Amino acid sequence: MDRRKYLKTLAAGSVGAGLLLQCKPDQKEQAPAVAKDLNYDRTPEELAREKALMSAKFFDDHEMKTIAALSDIIIPKDDVSGSATDAGVPDFIEFIVKDKPGYQTPLRGGIKWLDLQCMRRFDADFVSCNHEQQIEIIDEIAYPEKAKPEMLAGVAFFNTMRDLTACGFFTSKIGLADLGYMGNRPNQWNGVPQDVLDQYGLQYDARTLEISVKFDS
Amino acid sequence: MPDFQIKKNSKTYDVCIVGSGAGGGMAAYTLANAGIKVVLLEAGPMYDPKKNITQLKWPYDSPRRGASTDLRQFGDFDAAYGGWSIDGEPYTHKDGTEFDWFRSRMLGGRTNHWGRISLRFGEKDFKHKSIDGLGDDWPIGYEDVKPYYDKVDRLVGVFGSIENMPNEPDGIFLPPPKPRLMDLFFKQAGARLGIPVIPSRLSILTKPLENNKNRGSCFFCAQCNRGCSVYADFSSSSVLVNPALATGNVDVIPDAMAREVMTNDQGLATGVSYVNKDDMQEYVVNAKIVVLAASACESARILLNSRSTRHSNGLANSSNIVGKYLHDSTGASMGGIMPKLLGRKRYNEDGVGGMHVYTPWWLDNKKLDFPRGYHIEFGGGMGMPGFGYGFGMQNSNGKYPGRDGKMKAAGGYGASLKDDYRYFYGATFGMSGRGEAIAREDNYCEIDPTTVDKFGIPVLRFHYKWSDYEIKQAKHMKETFAEMIDKMGGVVTSGKDGPENNYGLLAPGRIIHEVGTTRMGNDPKKSAFNKFNQAHDCKNLFVVDGGPFVSQADKNPTWTILALSMRASEYMIDQIKKQNLS
Numbered sequence: 142m143d144r145r146k147y148l149k150t151l152a153a154g155s156v157g158a159g160l161l162l163q164c165k166p167d168q169k170e171q172a173p174a175v176a177k178d179l180n181y182d183r184t185p186e187e188l189a190r191e192k193a194l195m196s197a198k199f200f201d202d203h204e205m206k207t208i209a210a211l212s213d214i215i216i217p218k219d220d221v222s223g224s225a226t227d228a229g230v231p232d233f234i235e236f237i238v239k240d241k242p243g244y245q246t247p248l249r250g251g252i253k254w255l256d257l258q259c260m261r262r263f264d265a266d267f268v269s270c271n272h273e274q275q276i277e278i279i280d281e282i283a284y285p286e287k288a289k290p291e292m293l294a295g296v297a298f299f300n301t302m303r304d305l306t307a308c309g310f311f312t313s314k315i316g317l318a319d320l321g322y323m324g325n326r327p328n329q330w331n332g333v334p335q336d337v338l339d340q341y342g343l344q345y346d347a348r349t350l351e352i353s354v355k356f357d358s
Numbered sequence: 359m360p361d362f363q364i365k366k367n368s369k370t371y372d373v374c375i376v377g378s379g380a381g382g383g384m385a386a387y388t389l390a391n392a393g394i395k396v397v398l399l400e401a402g403p404m405y406d407p408k409k410n411i412t413q414l415k416w417p418y419d420s421p422r423r424g425a426s427t428d429l430r431q432f433g434d435f436d437a438a439y440g441g442w443s444i445d446g447e448p449y450t451h452k453d454g455t456e457f458d459w460f461r462s463r464m465l466g467g468r469t470n471h472w473g474r475i476s477l478r479f480g481e482k483d484f485k486h487k488s489i490d491g492l493g494d495d496w497p498i499g500y501e502d503v504k505p506y507y508d509k510v511d512r513l514v515g516v517f518g519s520i521e522n523m524p525n526e527p528d529g530i531f532l533p534p535p536k537p538r539l540m541d542l543f544f545k546q547a548g549a550r551l552g553i554p555v556i557p558s559r560l561s562i563l564t565k566p567l568e569n570n571k572n573r574g575s576c577f578f579c580a581q582c583n584r585g586c587s588v589y590a591d592f593s594s595s596s597v598l599v600n601p602a603l604a605t606g607n608v609d610v611i612p613d614a615m616a617r618e619v620m621t622n623d624q625g626l627a628t629g630v631s632y633v634n635k636d637d638m639q640e641y642v643v644n645a646k647i648v649v650l651a652a653s654a655c656e657s658a659r660i661l662l663n664s665r666s667t668r669h670s671n672g673l674a675n676s677s678n679i680v681g682k683y684l685h686d687s688t689g690a691s692m693g694g695i696m697p698k699l700l701g702r703k704r705y706n707e708d709g710v711g712g713m714h715v716y717t718p719w720w721l722d723n724k725k726l727d728f729p730r731g732y733h734i735e736f737g738g739g740m741g742m743p744g745f746g747y748g749f750g751m752q753n754s755n756g757k758y759p760g761r762d763g764k765m766k767a768a769g770g771y772g773a774s775l776k777d778d779y780r781y782f783y784g785a786t787f788g789m790s791g792r793g794e795a796i797a798r799e800d801n802y803c804e805i806d807p808t809t810v811d812k813f814g815i816p817v818l819r820f821h822y823k824w825s826d827y828e829i830k831q832a833k834h835m836k837e838t839f840a841e842m843i844d845k846m847g848g849v850v851t852s853g854k855d856g857p858e859n860n861y862g863l864l865a866p867g868r869i870i871h872e873v874g875t876t877r878m879g880n881d882p883k884k885s886a887f888n889k890f891n892q893a894h895d896c897k898n899l900f901v902v903d904g905g906p907f908v909s910q911a912d913k914n915p916t917w918t919i920l921a922l923s924m925r926a927s928e929y930m931i932d933q934i935k936k937q938n939l940s
Contacts, residue, residue, distance in 0.1 A: 179419070179420075179421075180415065180419055181411060181412045181415045181419055181420070181434075181435065182410040182411055182412050182437075184403070184429065184439060186429055187427075187429050187430070190427075190429070191421070194421075195421070214771050214772065215771045215772070215775065216775070216776050217772055217773055217776065219773045219776060219777075233421070233423065236421045236422065237422060237423075237425070237745075240421075240422050240425065240427070241422075241425070279771060283769050283770055283771045284767045284768065284769045284770060285752050285768060285769050286756065286767065286768050286769075287767055299769075299771075300752055300769070303751060303752070303769070303771065303775070304748065304749040304750065304751075307747070307748035307749075307751065307775075307779055308423065308743075308745060308746065308747050308748050308749065309423070311743050311747050311748055311779055312417035312418060312423040312424075312743050312744060312745070312747060313417075313418050314416070314418055316743075317416070317417070317418075317743065319780070320743065320779065320780060320783055321704035321780070321783075322704075322740065322742060322743060322783075323704055323705060323706040323707075323740075324579065324580065324706045324707065324708035324740070324741075324742055325414060325416065325579060325581075325708070325742055326414070326579070326706070327577035327578070327579065328577065328578050328579075328706055328708070329577075329578060330535050330536070330578040330706075330708065330709045330710070331536065332536035332537075333536075333537075333538065333539045333542070333705075333707075334703075334705050336703070337539060337702075337703050337705065338542075340703070341539070341542075341698065343539075343542045343546075345536060345537070345542075349536060349537065350536075352519050352520075352533060352534065352557070353533055353534055353535060353536040353557075354517070354532070354533035354534065354535055354536075354564040354565065355533070
């Protein structure tokens with residue numbers, strides 16, 4: 142697609158961005174999220190709301206592709222764990238912007254801002270840019286204290302993307318394992334492990350040891 | 359027959375209780391166990407932490423990763439339905455003042471989310487006017503309530519430590535959990551500054567409760583706010599209402615929104631009218647005694663809406679005092695980071711559902727520029743990540759050397775950023791002050807004559823302003839927090855407030871300790887209820903929530919609500935036997 146046509150689709154809003162994808166017949170329309178069975182206490186009002194949120198769709202396919210690309214740049218696969226998309230971060234972001242509509246305009250507008258920057262510089266939208274081009278522009282918005290004033294809109298957008306990507310990743314199953322969170326299971330709290338106390342030069346005083354709960358096992 | 363009619367229940371109960379939280383639950387429990395026939399009206403649905411489970415769920419079980427919503431404002435996994443706003447149930451404000459009113463319409467009410475902080479009021483807390491000339495003394499003293507605190511400790515269970523501190527009475531305690539890592543730094547800072555940091559006092563069973571087979575003991579998941587499926591913490595549903603139901607002497611009517619207390623020509627209470635939320639029809643239930651426990655503000659609302667020829671100013675309100683002297687705890691917080699804990703070793707640090715240590719009030723107000731004290735709540739460490747985890751990394755990762763000892767640019771992306779989240783995990787903490795405000799006549803709730811809720815019930819209008827006393831107290835909190843953070847080797851990351859926003863003093867209502875709207879006293883001109891929570895104007899009417907509190911103390915009110923509700927209920931039992939209430 143040429144740049145003039147792309148700018149026209151930008152002007153046409155999200156419907157236009159959807160049309161943009163139709164240029165590529167191999168791209169399948171993403172199925173709307175299906176309301177899964179929630180396994181925790183829900184009031185009837187909450188259930189009705191969750192179903193409505195899960196059957197709605199906010200981001201179009203182009204936007205979802207952009208979110209996926211950005212989230213994997215923010216949290217890539219490394220030798221500890223998989224990437225943001227491995228952890229389902231784009232689906233989380235799609236849900237949370239429906240749940241918290243205050244995110245909708247900053248993210249939708251931020252993607253458009255990013256695409257326009259890329260079009261002007263590389264004659265391609267962000268996801269169509271090659272990796273080096275993507276990183277060139279990301280480097281200009283990923284470091285708030287070094288960014289040029291004309292890039293501040295992009296900085297704000299990238300801060301939001303960084304927040305939501307990290308949150309979505311580290312609250313996922315693979316993210317929690319990566320972080321090493323070891324709780325949320327029945328156990329007996331018997332104080333800070335001795336090697337950790339030693340590491341910080343700390344100890345429990347005699348009275349604390351005497352009065353605190355002890356366990357048989 | 360008209361479309362609109364009022365349905366009357368033909369049965370007459372001994373007692374109708376409105377509200378099933380701490381006060382109502384305890385009244386139902388005490389009365390039912392004495393063989394008294396009780397009907398318990400609850401404005402929300404039935405709830406049982408054994409069946410309505412959010413405990414031990416993972417953040418990814420929630421599509422919003424545990425974020426709060428309008429329907430569950432303390433988070434998607436929190437046990438409490440509702441919050442600061444409820445659709446169709448507005449409240450209003452007067453003269454541009456602020457008051458945020460948290461309501462949880464469900465069995466157990468706000469005992470479903472609270473921090474389980476279970477502190478006794480001390481001797482001074484009942485007689486503060488005699489000490490500093492402000493507010494009023496209670497008509498009762500610690501010695502009157504102590505036997506009931508003791509009974510509540512045994513019945514409900516609370517952990518803590520014997521400290522023999524003035525005005526911080528010790529209880530009958532289960533053993534406390536050991537401090538977490540961050541707590542040891544709080545203790546260290548406290549020791550350097552002469553600030554006591556002692557085991558917290560929470561109603562969580564660290565050991566099985568004697569003579570109680572219905573409740574399990576704590577398995578340390580840190581999730582009391584989600585409700586405990588083995589009943590190892592206190593919530594009114596599991597500890598009071600369920601056992602009360604088991605006596606066979608209690609009928610619960612859920613989804614019953616109380617409108618007003620009905621009275622007869624003699625001015626005595628005869629029952630309660632309510633709206634059934636399922637069919638939106640009007641009902642009346644008859645009872646020989648009416649006990650309000652709908653929360654300090656909701657009970658005041660019911661009384662003020664209960665107008666009759668004998669009670670033209672609202673029921674129990676010949677003093678014109680109902681709704682006045684509303685006061686909530688003060689609250690201000692500060693957050694920080696411990697650079698020495700960056701990259702800390704992992705282990706399961708959950709512990710109990712709340713703080714393991716706290717600071718009771720330790721100073722002499724005669725040497726300070728504000729009256730009344732505050733306690734400090736501490737928290738921090740390797741908690742379960744949820745919505746909001748990792749936000750704002752660009753504000754942290756440029757400020758501290760990384761694992762390699764080198765500084766780097768704030769923000770970023772990629773493998774290096776991914777490792778920052780691991781590196782910073784568990785190194786942050788917070789401290790919050792909760793202090794006593796002075797009860798003042800011009801802080802009040804009243805009926806807004808122009809506004810009704812979706813049930814057609816006139817709503818409350820609030821008028822509340824903090825005074826210099828509370829603002830100076832918040833300033834002192836902030837100074838203390840900053841000193842402690844400095845002494846423990848931490849860095850302040852949030853909550854550096856100044857005079858421009860009253861030192862971060864939260865809006866009244868935010869601490870959800872509101873009390874005082876139906877205060878007790880010996881003088882019927884200056885109080886609405888007597889020292890047994892009984893209306894001066896109507897002998898078969900009682901209020902057993904936080905409304906009868908004369909002053910709030912720097913203590914969370916729940917334990918005192920429980921003790922006073924039990925005391926009032928025993929008084930009722932005695933008076934019923936003597937036939938003094940009909």
